[in-house]
Amino acid sequence: MTQPWWFVLLLCWWPVHNLVLAAFAWRAPRPAPERSPSLLRFWIVIPALNEERVIANTVRNALRLGSAETPVRVLVIDDGSDDATPEIVAGIADDRLHVLRRDLPNARQGKGEALNAGYRYIDAIAAREGTVSQTVVGIIDGDGRGSAGLLTEVAAMLRSRGVGAVQCRVRIHNRHRLLALLQDLEFGAIADASQSLRDVLGSVGMGGNGQFTRLSVLRKFGPSPWSDCLVEDLELGLRLHLAGVRIRYTQRAWVTQQGLEDTRRLLRQRTRWAQGNLQCSRHLRSLATSRFIAGTGLFDFLVYLVVPWLTVPLSLIAVALLVIVPVAVLTGNSFGGLVAETGNLSQAVVWWLAALLLPGIMWAIVYFVRLRDEPLHRALLAGLCYPAFLLLGVLATWRAVFRIVLKRNVWAKTERLAELPA
Known part of the structure; x- marks a missing residue:
C-alpha cells in the first residue's frame, strides 16, 4: 500500500537530519591568521556552591x-558555601588565585548573579x-577540567577580527557508566557537530562550561551581563549575537565535567x-528583527x-499513534493509510525501527572514530540506547x-560525586 507523502517525510526527516548534522562532526576549522600581536590576559571564573x-x-x-x-588568574566565587569549600580553596597556595566570598542574603541567588559579582570584581582590577x-x-x-x-587555542581565535567570544567543546570525564557515556556521546559528538554547523552559520551557542568572552564585550551589558535565566549561558550568547558580537566554536580545546x-x-x-x-524564547522577536542576524543563522x-515548545504537542501525536496502531491491527482500519495493512505491518515496523535506531548507531560510529577514547562496543551500546535518552529529554520538557x-x-543544586585528588 502506498503511504501518504507526509508519512514518508516524517519517516525520513529524523535520519536525514542526523546524517546532514554528522557531516559537520568532521569539520575542524583553524582560527583565522592572527591580526593582533597583543597579549591576552585570562581570568578563569569558577562559581562554587558546596x-x-x-x-x-x-x-x-x-x-x-x-x-x-597566556597568563592566567583564577577567581573562585564562593556563593555562600556551608561545607568545606572555603577551607579547601584557602589551602591552595598560589598568588594567582583569588577568592570572592558571597554571604547571605546576597549569595545563592542563582549562577547568573554569582557570575555578575565575579565580573564586577575582575572589571575593577582590569x-x-x-x-x-x-x-x-x-x-x-x-567540576570542570580544561584541556x-x-x-592558546582560545587566544588564537580571539585575535581574529570581530571575534568577541569563544565556546569550547564539552566532554564527560566519568563516563564509565552507561548514563554518563550517553552524555559524553551527546556532548562530544552530537552537540559538537551542531556547534560546528553553527560556527558556519554564525549562530554558535554559549554553554555553561568552557565559554570565554572579552571583558570589553561584557562591558556592553553594564554591571550584569548574565541574567536570572535558568540557562544564563545560552541567554548571554543570544545577547552577544543581538549586539553584533561574533562567537566562534573550537573542537581543539575542551572542558570536561562530571556526568550524572x-x-x-x-x-x-x-x-x-x-x-x-x-x-529564552522571549528573544524571538529581537532575533527576527535584528540587523546582525539573517538567513540560515536566523x-x-x-x-x-x-x-x-513543539515537543509537547509532537509527543502527544506520538502517543496517539501508539494507541492507533493496536486499534488498527484489531479492527483492520488503516485510518486513511496512516497504519499499514496487516500484510505490510512487519515491513512498516522494520522501517520505523530503522528510522529510530540508525541515527544513534551512526553517532556511535562518529563518536568512536573521531574521539578514539572508548571501545567500539561501548560506543555502539550508547548509540542503541540513544532513543531512550531522547525520551528523557521529552519528559524533561513536559516538566519544564x-x-x-x-x-x-x-532549583536545588545538583550534588557532585566525590573525586580522587588529581
Missing part, C-alpha cells in the same frame, strides 16, 4: 592552564591595571535546561528556540512546561 568534593582538582587544573603567552582591552573572562564550572593548550549517574538527577538537570530554553536560532505554568523558578 563544591568540596571537586573544587581542589578544578582550581589546580585551572592554574595549570596558564603560560607565559580598569585599575589598564588591561581591559586585553582581558578575557572564561567560565569553568566547579592542555586550551588558552542516576536518572532522577539527570531528569532534574534536563528539566532546568528545558525550562531555561523555553524562557533560521537556526528560531529552530532551537521554537522546537522545545508545567513549572513555567506554575511559575516555579527555584
Whole structure:
C-alpha cells in the first residue's frame, strides 16, 4: 500500500537530519591568521556552591592552564558555601588565585548573579591595571577540567577580527557508566557537530562550561551581563549575537565535567535546561528583527528556540499513534493509510525501527572514530540506547512546561560525586 507523502517525510526527516548534522562532526576549522600581536590576559571564573568534593582538582587544573603567552588568574566565587569549600580553596597556595566570598542574603541567588559579582570584581582590577582591552573572562564550572593548550587555542581565535567570544567543546570525564557515556556521546559528538554547523552559520551557542568572552564585550551589558535565566549561558550568547558580537566554536580545546549517574538527577538537570530554553524564547522577536542576524543563522536560532515548545504537542501525536496502531491491527482500519495493512505491518515496523535506531548507531560510529577514547562496543551500546535518552529529554520538557505554568523558578543544586585528588 502506498503511504501518504507526509508519512514518508516524517519517516525520513529524523535520519536525514542526523546524517546532514554528522557531516559537520568532521569539520575542524583553524582560527583565522592572527591580526593582533597583543597579549591576552585570562581570568578563569569558577562559581562554587558546596563544591568540596571537586573544587581542589578544578582550581589546580585551572592554574595549570596558564603560560607565559597566556597568563592566567583564577577567581573562585564562593556563593555562600556551608561545607568545606572555603577551607579547601584557602589551602591552595598560589598568588594567582583569588577568592570572592558571597554571604547571605546576597549569595545563592542563582549562577547568573554569582557570575555578575565575579565580573564586577575582575572589571575593577582590569580598569585599575589598564588591561581591559586585553582581558578575557572564561567560565569553568566547579567540576570542570580544561584541556592542555586550551588558552592558546582560545587566544588564537580571539585575535581574529570581530571575534568577541569563544565556546569550547564539552566532554564527560566519568563516563564509565552507561548514563554518563550517553552524555559524553551527546556532548562530544552530537552537540559538537551542531556547534560546528553553527560556527558556519554564525549562530554558535554559549554553554555553561568552557565559554570565554572579552571583558570589553561584557562591558556592553553594564554591571550584569548574565541574567536570572535558568540557562544564563545560552541567554548571554543570544545577547552577544543581538549586539553584533561574533562567537566562534573550537573542537581543539575542551572542558570536561562530571556526568550524572542516576536518572532522577539527570531528569532534574534536563528539566532546568528545558525550562531555561523555553524562557529564552522571549528573544524571538529581537532575533527576527535584528540587523546582525539573517538567513540560515536566523533560521537556526528560531529552530532551537521554537522546537522545545513543539515537543509537547509532537509527543502527544506520538502517543496517539501508539494507541492507533493496536486499534488498527484489531479492527483492520488503516485510518486513511496512516497504519499499514496487516500484510505490510512487519515491513512498516522494520522501517520505523530503522528510522529510530540508525541515527544513534551512526553517532556511535562518529563518536568512536573521531574521539578514539572508548571501545567500539561501548560506543555502539550508547548509540542503541540513544532513543531512550531522547525520551528523557521529552519528559524533561513536559516538566519544564508545567513549572513555567506554575511559575516555579527555584532549583536545588545538583550534588557532585566525590573525586580522587588529581
